[in-house]
Amino acid sequence: MALFEKQNSETRNMESQTMYQQQSASENEYDIYSGEGLEAISEAAKDCRMFLSARKNASGNGVWMLSGINKELGATVRVVLLDAKKVWVEKRPGDGHTVQTTEPGGIDVDTFLENGFERYTAKESGYPVLETYMYALMLVDYPEVGPVVITANPGNLKYFRSWSQQINFSFLPNGKKASPHSYIWELEIGKFKSKPTKDNPTGADYVGFSGARSCGLVEKEKYTGVVIPLVEQKNRLLIGVQAEE
Numbered sequence: 404m405a406l407f408e409k410q411n412s413e414t415r416n417m418e419s420q421t422m423y424q425q426q427s428a429s430e431n432e433y434d435i436y437s438g439e440g441l442e443a444i445s446e447a448a449k450d451c452r453m454f455l456s457a458r459k460n461a462s463g464n465g466v467w468m469l470s471g472i473n474k475e476l477g478a479t480v481r482v483v484l485l486d487a488k489k490v491w492v493e494k495r496p497g498d499g500h501t502v503q504t505t506e507p508g509g510i511d512v513d514t515f516l517e518n519g520f521e522r523y524t525a526k527e528s529g530y531p532v533l534e535t536y537m538y539a540l541m542l543v544d545y546p547e548v549g550p551v552v553i554t555a556n557p558g559n560l561k562y563f564r565s566w567s568q569q570i571n572f573s574f575l576p577n578g579k580k581a582s583p584h585s586y587i588w589e590l591e592i593g594k595f596k597s598k599p600t601k602d603n604p605t606g607a608d609y610v611g612f613s614g615a616r617s618c619g620l621v622e623k624e625k626y627t628g629v630v631i632p633l634v635e636q637k638n639r640l641l642i643g644v645q646a647e648e
Contacts, residue, residue: 455553457610465592465610486539559611566615587618
C-alpha cells in the first residue's frame with residue numbers, strides 16, 4: 404500500500420510541476436508586451452509628416468482622412484499608439500492657422516482665467532495658445548504609411564483623456580501591465596457642435612474623435628517586426644511636428 408501511495412504522490416508532483424511549467428510558459432509568452440503605460444512611452448522614433456483627421460465626406464458622413472495623400476480610410480480606423488505628448492499650439496484668430504507648436508512653456512504667454520479655467524495668449528502676437536495633446540500612431544491596416552499624427556482639440560479633449568486612461572489601465576492576459584504599444588485600438592467618430600459666434604449664432608456642426616475601443620493585442624510578428632522598430636528609431640516622433648491646420 405505504501406508503494407502505491409508513494410507512486411501516486413510522485414505522479415501528483417509530476418503533474419503539478421508540468422501544469423506549473425505550462426502556466427509559466429503561457430504567462431511568459433506575453434512578456435514582450437509588458438510595460439509601464441504612458442509614463443514609460445518612448446520619445447524615440449521616426450519623424451511624422453501625415454495627419455489623421457475626421458472629416459465629412461461627400462455624403463455628409465464622418466470618415467477618417469489621411470492628409471498628404473488625401474486618402475479616405477472609413478468611419479473607423481485601427482491604430483497602435485507609438486507616442487503621446489502634451490504641447491502648446493499658437494493659433495492665429497480668424498483662419499485658425501497654426502503659428503507654432505512647442506513644448507509646454509515654450510512660448511512666452513500671458514495667463515488669464517476664463518470660466519474657471521486657465522487660458523493663455525502669446526505675449527508677442529496676442530494670439531491664443533492652446534494646451535493640447537498630440538499622438539503618433541501606426542495604422543494597423545496601412546503600416547507602409549509609417550507614423551501619422553492626430554491632435555486633440557478643445558471639443559474632443561475629454562475623449563482623448565478617456566483613451567489615455569484606458570491605455571494606462573490596460574493589462575495583459577498574464578496580469579502584467581501592458582506597454583502603451585501592445586494593443587490595437589479602433590478610433591471612432593462622433594458629431595459635435597462648436598460654440599456660437601457672432602457670425603454663426605447657432606454654432607457649426609462638425610465631426611471628430613469620440614472614443615476608442617480595444618481590439619486585442621497586436622500580432623506578435625507585427626509587434627516585434629513593425630511596431631517596436633518604429634518606437635525605437637533615433638529621431639523623436641513628435642518634436643518639431645506642427646499641429647494640423
